[in-house]
Amino acid sequence: MATTDMCPMKPEPTLSFTQGLIVGQISVVLLIAAFIKFFIFGEAPSPEVTATIRAAERRSRTLAHRQSLLTLRSTTPNATRPPQPPTLNKKKSSILRSPPTLTIGSILNKTYYNVDSHQPESLDWFNVLIAQTIAQFRSDAQQDDAILTSLTKALNGSSRPDFLDEIKVTELTLGEDFPIFSNCRIIPVDEDGLSLNTGPNGEKRFDANSSRAKREGSRLQARMDVDLSDMITLALETKILLNYPKRLTAVLPVALAVSVVRFSGTLSISFIPSNPSQSTPTMMTFSFLDDYRLDFSVRSLVGSRSRLQDVPKIAQLVESRLHRWFDERAVEPRFQEIALPSLWPRKKNTRGGDEPLDGSASSTTSGSAGKGKGREIAKELKEEARKEFQAEAAAGQRRELSPPENLRYRRVRSRGERGSRGSTGEYSMPGSLPGMALDLPP
Numbered sequence: 001m002a003t004t005d006m007c008p009m010k011p012e013p014t015l016s017f018t019q020g021l022i023v024g025q026i027s028v029v030l031l032i033a034a035f036i037k038f039f040i041f042g043e044a045p046s047p048e049v050t051a052t053i054r055a056a057e058r059r060s061r062t063l064a065h066r067q068s069l070l071t072l073r074s075t076t077p078n079a080t081r082p083p084q085p086p087t088l089n090k091k092k093s094s095i096l097r098s099p100p101t102l103t104i105g106s107i108l109n110k111t112y113y114n115v116d117s118h119q120p121e122s123l124d125w126f127n128v129l130i131a132q133t134i135a136q137f138r139s140d141a142q143q144d145d146a147i148l149t150s151l152t153k154a155l156n157g158s159s160r161p162d163f164l165d166e167i168k169v170t171e172l173t174l175g176e177d178f179p180i181f182s183n184c185r186i187i188p189v190d191e192d193g194l195s196l197n198t199g200p201n202g203e204k205r206f207d208a209n210s211s212r213a214k215r216e217g218s219r220l221q222a223r224m225d226v227d228l229s230d231m232i233t234l235a236l237e238t239k240i241l242l243n244y245p246k247r248l249t250a251v252l253p254v255a256l257a258v259s260v261v262r263f264s265g266t267l268s269i270s271f272i273p274s275n276p277s278q279s280t281p282t283m284m285t286f287s288f289l290d291d292y293r294l295d296f297s298v299r300s301l302v303g304s305r306s307r308l309q310d311v312p313k314i315a316q317l318v319e320s321r322l323h324r325w326f327d328e329r330a331v332e333p334r335f336q337e338i339a340l341p342s343l344w345p346r347k348k349n350t351r352g353g354d355e356p357l358d359g360s361a362s363s364t365t366s367g368s369a370g371k372g373k374g375r376e377i378a379k380e381l382k383e384e385a386r387k388e389f390q391a392e393a394a395a396g397q398r399r400e401l402s403p404p405e406n407l408r409y410r411r412v413r414s415r416g417e418r419g420s421r422g423s424t425g426e427y428s429m430p431g432s433l434p435g436m437a438l439d440l441p442p
Contacts, residue, residue: 073113171235265292
């Protein structure tokens with residue numbers, strides 16, 4: 001009895017080893033099933049909800065950036081203007097008269113544009129020009145495989161991860177419709193892109209005499225609405241490689257097709273003047289406001305035998321990545337910058353016109369002939385040279401087939417001709433004048 005009181009019996013486990021193994025396997029299976037159901041086959045939110053959430057995120061980033069700029073200006077007023085490098089004082093010519101200082105207010109006054117009361121303008125003529133440009137781009141893309149080669153090279157560049165095989169482009173559609181631009185208006189902005197069309201109390205009013213309007217770097221910005229409804233498709237095909245524990249342990253084929261269905265937003269365009277002291281040309285900048293809408297249609301196919309089609313999670317990942325790529329490049333506060341060439345008229349850029357205006361010699365005419373006329377002239381010269389060559393070749397063949405004759409004299413073969421000339425026997429010399437004959441003894 002004492003031994004029993006000192007060493008109590010250990011309680012036996014309620015589950016055996018086999019039962020615990022079965023419960024563990026069932027738990028793993030349930031976790032995998034839940035992952036597949038909610039992560040892979042879970043229903044994606046509606047496009048309206050997704051667009052609202054993304055627009056709210058972009059708006060919050062824009063407001064945070066604007067607030068940081070205002071805070072920086074209030075703490076350090078001179079920090080917004082970058083330090084200018086020292087420049088050499090060059091002597092200005094007295095012949096070329098320097099115009100008065102030009103500000104955005106004087107430009108608006110001289111062009112009779114009131115930013116507070118001017119109505120937005122339609123851009124029908126601009127839509128026609130853009131449509132012609134896009135149509136020519138699509139036509140050029142059909143002639144050669146330049147765009148296909150560039151896409152394949154970009155997709156298989158150094159940024160491609162190791163677990164992806166070679167990426168092949170299986171379909172490329174550039175669309176059939178054209179973007180529509182409308183509701184264009186001019187907005188004065190400062191060097192940071194913040195609107196100057198706001199009064200001290202928050203009302204919409206532009207003061208051309210304010211210090212912000214006269215500050216260096218202030219410019220005029222054109223904003224216009226853009227709307228595009230089309231089907232621009234890019235289809236890819238690749239393989240996911242599993243290189244663990246050894247290389248090419250497993251291979252999973254993946255096919256993906258992404259289509260741009262609709263894009264709508266606000267495009268802002270402005271010009272930055274050139275700076276001769278820094279040798280910088282005139283720049284054109286463009287970006288989109290954070291209120292844009294970009295809808296995609298993503299189709300996917302995973303597997304070789306048992307295939308998974310149109311996985312919602314894959315579509316969400318692809319759309320999120322594409323929106324992030326676009327936001328990082330062309331959505332405010334980021335913008336794209338393009339250098340513009342010189343717009344001064346030059347002789348080497350002159351095209352068209354077959355005759356000079358002053359009626360000078362033909363050499364000047366040939367020098368100023370257009371590119372199309374030059375091609376026609378070259379084609380005509382080649383055709384004439386070909387005809388001459390064929391005529392000479394035909395004449396050579398006839399000489400080879402004809403019997404050899406005397407090099408100096410040709411005897412009249414026709415008896416009718418001989419009888420008409422008389423029986424004294426007349427001969428003609430090649431190259432002699434008409435009516436001239438040689439009387440030789442028979």
